[in-house]
Amino acid sequence: MPGRVPDIEGVVLKTDIPLADFTTFRIGGTAALWLEPTDIPGLEKALAILHSNFPAFRILGNGSNLLVDDRGVDAVLSLNGLTDLGFGNGMLEAGAGVRLSRLITFCHSHDLGGLEPLCGIPASVGGAVKMNAGANGLNFLDFVESVLIVTPNGSQWFKCVDMESGYRDGGIPKGAVVAGCRIRVAEEDAAYLSGRALYRVRRKRSQEILKRVMAQRILSQPLGQPSAGCIFRNPENDSAGRLIDQAGLKGRRAGSAEISMKHANFIVNLGGASFYNVMELIDCARERVKAMFGICLEPEVTIWKEASA
Ligand SMILES: Cc1cc2nc3c(=O)[nH]c(=O)nc-3n(C[C@H](O)[C@H](O)[C@H](O)COP(=O)(O)OP(=O)(O)OC[C@H]3O[C@@H](n4cnc5c(N)ncnc54)[C@H](O)[C@@H]3O)c2cc1C
Structure with missing residues (x-):
């Protein structure tokens, strides 16, 4: 249920916002509190509130590099109102x-x-x-x-x-x-x-x-399917996609998440995939690539785990 929040000039305040609607992955629980400044003074005010009350707040852009926990997060600062x-x-x-x-x-x-x-x-x-x-x-x-x-x-x-x-x-x-x-x-x-x-x-x-x-x-790229772009950073002088492909993981599924057949460094949401489905594939790719090539893949995607800073 949306809660009551006081109005602040230059800041749109909302509660219980479903983050899946604000990420290209279409995955994630709710933000208990959502602050969206519409100008710089509003942003300064929003930050003062967040620093005092929710120091572990998250910063949101277009949500195209984000994997959000199904359990949601406390507070989100959306920068999408600054459109000059x-x-x-x-x-x-x-x-x-x-x-x-x-x-x-x-x-x-x-x-x-x-x-x-x-x-x-x-x-x-x-x-x-x-x-x-x-x-x-x-x-x-x-x-x-x-x-x-x-x-x-x-x-x-x-x-x-x-x-x-x-x-x-x-x-x-x-x-x-x-x-x-x-x-x-x-x-x-x-x-x-x-x-x-x-x-x-x-x-x-x-x-x-x-x-x-x-x-x-x-x-x-599998542009017709929800994703967060490349999941892993490319190791020096190599390509994460090539390594995952060589590890035979294209098409590997966990629930409704899949390592893309088109681009092995993309995980796609086939519809209703959970945070944990994607995490399972991330762990699987890291383990398999490490075992086969001795290379440790590092995530490029930003992971918002509940209660983590
Ligand atoms: C289909 C697809 C293709 C892609 N192709 C590419 C590509 O070719 N090259 C590439 O580099 N990336 C690519 N990406 C990944 C993504 O678009 C980039 O990483 C992009 O820079 C993320 O921007 P965003 O606004 O969506 O950030 P978000 O996903 O909202 O946030 C990403 C990170 O930046 C932080 N952040 C966002 N806004 C701010 C801010 N104003 N101040 C401080 N921190 C902030 C967030 O807290 C988070 O840590 C692709 C993604 C998709 C889905």
Whole structure:
């Protein structure tokens, strides 16, 4: 039963929200408390409440890299209400809740290229910063000049050069909230060569790249089935998908979860899969790959276990 919660300006407050509806895996119990700020002062207020009452709160973007416990979690801070997008300070500024797809469409409509190789990643800007989402040899943070981090005590812009980012890791400290970012826009075509700023592009050319990238995704990933993308990080100089495939695990099932026949590093929800079904497959893949190849696979997916920090 939804409980009564006081209104706070700039924050949408709800109770008992089913998290399965907010993850691409379509798995997970409820969030007892849900806070969704609609602006930065609201985010600061929400953080003050959470830090005092629910220090183990979870941060939610578009839920495309999440496996949530069927028993649910206490408190969730959703960044999906921060959706501002536009030019400012000579850069493109995007709120944490802006979808990468909207960002890429916006760039396309302003004849700005560069982000096309990332199209099809179902991230929010905040999640793409946190995970340093990437594809086709490019990472989102390659384009980002600075990131807005918010704490209950205020907001501060941090330059990306000062952050230690890497493969699927934006270098954002645990518990820190990304509220938005600034993306470089090149003055001249020269920046095209570095690939680290948005650059002027002919719309037709950009369209061709988008089409090619999406066609490749459709070919190689089980996009019609709920999943959280790649379950494991790729080991150095190898591919987790190749190892799981070689271990003979494609098509392996636990309840209604399956190691995808199309891409062995994806686990898909065939309908009604539980957290534990997916965990069983994760453990199975890790054990089998370790036994056969001596390689320890590390999860890329973020796992929200009930009562864990
Ligand atoms: C079909 C499919 C294909 C995918 N393909 C790719 C791919 O090609 N490349 C790739 O890198 N990933 C891919 N992914 C995984 C996923 O889209 C990325 O990891 C993405 O960056 C997650 O963003 P999100 O907004 O969904 O974050 P969420 O899943 O909501 O959260 C992921 C993590 O980031 C944290 N987080 C989210 N927002 C914030 C914020 N504002 N501040 C601080 N922390 C935050 C969460 O607490 C959590 O730890 C794919 C996923 C799917 C389902």
